[in-house]
Amino acid sequence: MTHSHTRRVFLQRGLALVSAGLTVPTFIDSTVWAMADPLDVKLTQQESGTDGKILVVVQLSGGNDGLNTVIPYGDDAYYRARPGLAKRAEEVLKLNSYVGLHPNLAPLKELYDDGMLSIIQGVGYPNPNRSHFRSMDIWHTAIPDKEVTTSGWLGRYFDNTCSGEDPHAGIAIGDTAPLAMKGERVLPLNFERPENYRYKGQDQERYLKLNGGTVGQETTVEPSGTGGGSGQTKTKGVRIITPDNQLEFLTRTAMDAQLSSDRITQLVNNYNTRSSYPRGSYGEGLRTVAAMIRGGLPTRVYYVSLGGFDTHANQGGRHDNLMQQFAQGVSAFWNDMKEQKNHQRVLMMCFSEFGRRVQQNASQGTDHGAAAPMFLFGPAIEKRAGLVGNHPSLTRLDQGDLIHNIDFRNVYATILQDWLNTPSKPILGQQFKTIPIFKS
Amino acid sequence: MARLHPQLEPFVESSSDPWDRVKAAHLLNRAGFGGTEQEINRVLEAGPQAAVDELLDFPDGPSDLISATDQPDLSHIEGYPRTFAERRKLFEGKTAEERMLLNQRMNQANQQALRAIANWWVQRMAYGPYPFHEKLTLFWHGHFTTSARDERSAWLMWQQNETWRAHAAGNFGRFVKAVSRDPAMLDYLNNQQNRKARPNENYARELMELFTLGIGNYTENDIKEAARAFTGWAHDGEAFIFRKFDHDDGEKTFFGVRGNFDGDDIIDLILRHKACGPYIASRFWNFFVNEQYDPAVIASLGEVLRENDYELRPMIRTLLTSKAFYNRQNIGSQIKSPIQLVVGTVRLLGVKMPEVNRLNGALNQMGQVPLMPPTVKGWPGGKMWINTSTMFVRYNTVLWLAGGEPVTSGRRVIDAINRRNRSSGIQVEVDGSTEQIVDRWVERLIQRPISEQKRAILIEAIGSEPNESSVRNMVSLILSMPEYQLC
Numbered sequence: 009m010t011h012s013h014t015r016r017v018f019l020q021r022g023l024a025l026v027s028a029g030l031t032v033p034t035f036i037d038s039t040v041w042a043m044a045d046p047l048d049v050k051l052t053q054q055e056s057g058t059d060g061k062i063l064v065v066v067q068l069s070g071g072n073d074g075l076n077t078v079i080p081y082g083d084d085a086y087y088r089a090r091p092g093l094a095k096r097a098e099e100v101l102k103l104n105s106y107v108g109l110h111p112n113l114a115p116l117k118e119l120y121d122d123g124m125l126s127i128i129q130g131v132g133y134p135n136p137n138r139s140h141f142r143s144m145d146i147w148h149t150a151i152p153d154k155e156v157t158t159s160g161w162l163g164r165y166f167d168n169t170c171s172g173e174d175p176h177a178g179i180a181i182g183d184t185a186p187l188a189m190k191g192e193r194v195l196p197l198n199f200e201r202p203e204n205y206r207y208k209g210q211d212q213e214r215y216l217k218l219n220g221g222t223v224g225q226e227t228t229v230e231p232s233g234t235g236g237g238s239g240q241t242k243t244k245g246v247r248i249i250t251p252d253n254q255l256e257f258l259t260r261t262a263m264d265a266q267l268s269s270d271r272i273t274q275l276v277n278n279y280n281t282r283s284s285y286p287r288g289s290y291g292e293g294l295r296t297v298a299a300m301i302r303g304g305l306p307t308r309v310y311y312v313s314l315g316g317f318d319t320h321a322n323q324g325g326r327h328d329n330l331m332q333q334f335a336q337g338v339s340a341f342w343n344d345m346k347e348q349k350n351h352q353r354v355l356m357m358c359f360s361e362f363g364r365r366v367q368q369n370a371s372q373g374t375d376h377g378a379a380a381p382m383f384l385f386g387p388a389i390e391k392r393a394g395l396v397g398n399h400p401s402l403t404r405l406d407q408g409d410l411i412h413n414i415d416f417r418n419v420y421a422t423i424l425q426d427w428l429n430t431p432s433k434p435i436l437g438q439q440f441k442t443i444p445i446f447k448s
Numbered sequence: 449m450a451r452l453h454p455q456l457e458p459f460v461e462s463s464s465d466p467w468d469r470v471k472a473a474h475l476l477n478r479a480g481f482g483g484t485e486q487e488i489n490r491v492l493e494a495g496p497q498a499a500v501d502e503l504l505d506f507p508d509g510p511s512d513l514i515s516a517t518d519q520p521d522l523s524h525i526e527g528y529p530r531t532f533a534e535r536r537k538l539f540e541g542k543t544a545e546e547r548m549l550l551n552q553r554m555n556q557a558n559q560q561a562l563r564a565i566a567n568w569w570v571q572r573m574a575y576g577p578y579p580f581h582e583k584l585t586l587f588w589h590g591h592f593t594t595s596a597r598d599e600r601s602a603w604l605m606w607q608q609n610e611t612w613r614a615h616a617a618g619n620f621g622r623f624v625k626a627v628s629r630d631p632a633m634l635d636y637l638n639n640q641q642n643r644k645a646r647p648n649e650n651y652a653r654e655l656m657e658l659f660t661l662g663i664g665n666y667t668e669n670d671i672k673e674a675a676r677a678f679t680g681w682a683h684d685g686e687a688f689i690f691r692k693f694d695h696d697d698g699e700k701t702f703f704g705v706r707g708n709f710d711g712d713d714i715i716d717l718i719l720r721h722k723a724c725g726p727y728i729a730s731r732f733w734n735f736f737v738n739e740q741y742d743p744a745v746i747a748s749l750g751e752v753l754r755e756n757d758y759e760l761r762p763m764i765r766t767l768l769t770s771k772a773f774y775n776r777q778n779i780g781s782q783i784k785s786p787i788q789l790v791v792g793t794v795r796l797l798g799v800k801m802p803e804v805n806r807l808n809g810a811l812n813q814m815g816q817v818p819l820m821p822p823t824v825k826g827w828p829g830g831k832m833w834i835n836t837s838t839m840f841v842r843y844n845t846v847l848w849l850a851g852g853e854p855v856t857s858g859r860r861v862i863d864a865i866n867r868r869n870r871s872s873g874i875q876v877e878v879d880g881s882t883e884q885i886v887d888r889w890v891e892r893l894i895q896r897p898i899s900e901q902k903r904a905i906l907i908e909a910i911g912s913e914p915n916e917s918s919v920r921n922m923v924s925l926i927l928s929m930p931e932y933q934l935c
Contacts (some may be wrong), residue, residue: 038695041597083532084827096903141597141598157823158822158823158825158828183812183813184812189816189921195835196837197835198837199837204840205837206840207840207843207845207928208840208843208844208847209843209844209924210921210924214905214909215925215928218902218905218928218930219928219929219930249738249739249740249777249781249830250777251777251779251780251781251896255930256781257935258783258834258835258839258930258934261834261835261836261839262839264836265836266835269836269840320548347754369548369549370543370544370545370548420539440613440875
């Protein structure tokens with residue numbers, strides 16, 4: 009990638025780059041090619057210095073009822089605890105003589121039979137917290153015993169492995185960036201819909217000129233790699249922030265945002281797929297992720313959420329629908345990945361902040377609980393790792409809740425080391441044992 | 449009296465560095481949420497000393513001291529018991545299901561009341577009589593942090609907001625003592641669980657690390673001993689109580705001094721620590737002047753605080769009238785916080801402040817929801833407000849506000865605006881040449897000179913024959929300049 013090419017692209021896009029001290033957006037050199045010619049999109053991602061693996065996180069928000077997801081249908085205690093909510097043994101999609109999947113998870117059963125799904129049973133952490141916020145924070149930060157943590161486990165992964173100049177390291181679908189993806193240095197990109205990730209004023213052309221760099225004398229922006237937009241100068245040994253370098257920083261970020269927005273919008277709008285995703289933000293989010301993977305963004309982690317799992321009352325029908333939506337999305341996404349021939353590069357991880365109480369409550373619902381299953385999807389999964397760990401006992405409980413067998417940080421360590429090929433200790437603060445889940 | 453650092457000496461105007469509109473606007477931006485043309489004129493006339501005195505001239509008390517009617521709507525939580533004892537009584541004899549329903553209703557009522565408080569507060573920042581008082585309250589809210597994510601009681605969050613307001617420019621020592629008795633704070637930092645038999649060090653640690661001294665100025669043992677002194681400081685759901693039997697009244701050693709200390713004694717010892725004045729001075733500097741500082745200036749400013757027995761007004765006055773404050777490098781060098789951006793836009797454009805319910809999504813995406821700081825460290829601020837996602841949200845939110853309904857009722861502080869045309873959005877008048885129109889709007893919104901090249905783009909946007917729609921477009925372009933993100 010040469011600067012003259014960069015400049016040509018800018019001019020094509022209507023950005024007024026006139027001076028010789030050309031403003032180079034921080035990530036343009038490595039990624040602008042895809043935007044310049046949308047038809048020339050490679051099937052696989054261009055990676056700089058790392059392998060091209062992708063992690064897609066699916067968060068089930070509100071506390072998914074693990075017991076009615078991976079169902080211990082062979083246990084009388086399940087039927088005793090759930091007189092109004094239990095699934096009959098004959099409808100459960102059996103995995104062995106003890107557990108089976110919720111009847112609406114047929115697509116997951118298929119993936120399981122194909123060796124594409126690993127179900128990790130009884131995942132949790134010590135002294136489980138039953139507040140949504142706090143428990144979600146614990147899963148996101150991976151630091152259960154410290155109140156103040158401003159970074160998440162994936163954010164620290166970015167901090168340790170990315171330069172921080174490309175805004176696409178992590179992309180979350182949603183109005184707010186999940187704490188899990190926030191690093192001390194690297195922040196994720198997030199948007200609910202790609203069409204909201206753009207400037208909505210009318211005069212786009214002049215907006216670009218006013219934010220595009222070299223129109224003002226103050227905008228001699230240093231090229232990338234000079235400190236990630238610190239915007240600081242040294243004056244008499246004291247670092248002082250000035251209006252000029254603050255403007256540079258803002259201008260650079262605005263330009264990054266514009267290029268990134270153009271590119272993502274184009275990728276998503278031009279995306280054709282035969283997969284049918286479920287309606288709603290979860291299904292659309294997965295479709296958007298598939299479009300971005302197809303478009304070759306250098307993104308390593310995508311994040312999608314499905315909400316509504318806080319089923320305190322009349323859980324039955326609601327949870328059935330959620331299971332169906334969840335499974336449809338997963339199934340559509342994996343069909344899409346196979347069609348794109350990108351499936352080998354992708355691992356999907358599903359979790360919820362906690363499971364629910366074993367005993368149903370008086371309102372045909374369930375209250376906040378503790379341990380629950382996690383799902384990992386992908387062709388990299390070892391067939392024998394279909395069902396990992398033992399199902400927690402339904403009778404030996406802690407305050408009415410399942411006791412975890414596997415700490416979620418063992419799963420994170422496994423993903424970091426065996427999938428993302430990065431040491432997990434600097435990210436998780438201590439060395440957690442990995443679980444043999446992946447093909448060697 | 450120690451000698452004041454030269455940078456903190458009062459700003460005196462000269463022919464090369466006059467007291468001008470840019471400086472007057474700077475004062476109103478930092479010591480408030482942005483000034484209208486008339487407000488800038490008044491500050492310009494008064495000069496920095498008198499203007500700062502006037503800005504600081506608000507009653508040291510909660511909001512009902514100022515107005516009994518300008519209060520948040522707490523009707524949602526009326527009728528629900530506040531104290532734990534009353535709540536227990538209410539739940540007595542109820543079935544599990546009834547309790548759950550009652551709990552749900554109470555949670556909902558608290559959520560509604562919390563939104564009402566946030567809404568009231570943001571409206572007050574925009575239209576209230578003392579914007580600087582509210583700016584200081586916001587500063588302290590980020591300093592002595594409590595989040596409604598953890599403290600679910602709207603009543604306690606409201607009490608805290610009022611306590612912070614009452615002490616915002618008062619005496620820092622008395623303020624810290626009030627903070628240490630604040631029920632929401634006792635909850636947030638677990639002093640409610642700090643008992644003689646099982647001390648909890650959370651409050652003692654943050655009291656020193658974040659609230660008064662900064663890291664590195666105390667030992668782990670000082671934390672342990674301070675925690676003992678605060679045992680038994682608790683609340684009953686409504687107000688502070690001292691639980692005598694949970695209090696450890698044994699001898700403690702703190703900062704090398706031995707004594708039978710309680711929490712107030714610990715605070716007095718902290719105030720005597722040489723790091724306390726400079727630490728608080730640095731927090732003020734970071735929030736009101738610049739993200740970065742010269743330690744020599746901070747040491748001197750901290751000395752002002754100490755010499756005045758921790759009265760905050762003299763230090764604030766020194767800071768806001770100083771040469772340093774009006775240094776060219778400090779004007780327009782601050783990235784507006786999301787609240788500053790929203791409230792400032794409403795004030796500068798003279799448009800109506802939307803209900804917080806309609807703003808919450810945008811504030812959340814920009815990273816600053818009032819009453820919900822992300823961690824005990826408050827909002828990180830500065831460059832942390834900005835990334836490729838928030839950039840668009842910030843631009844689009846401002847444009848959305850500009851397209852909103854104009855203010856329809858007269859308010860004291862806000863300038864009168866042309867309200868004849870109620871269609872939507874800002875009022876624009878097409879009089880004078882294109883250049884004059886552009887310059888007027890740049891002065892009103894950005895309040896500092898902009899580059900000739902950018903000015904030319906704005907002039908070209910209007911064209912030679914200005915009309916309402918082209919002027920409106922030009923205004924939206926000013927609002928979409930990176931310069932507008934700074935104050």
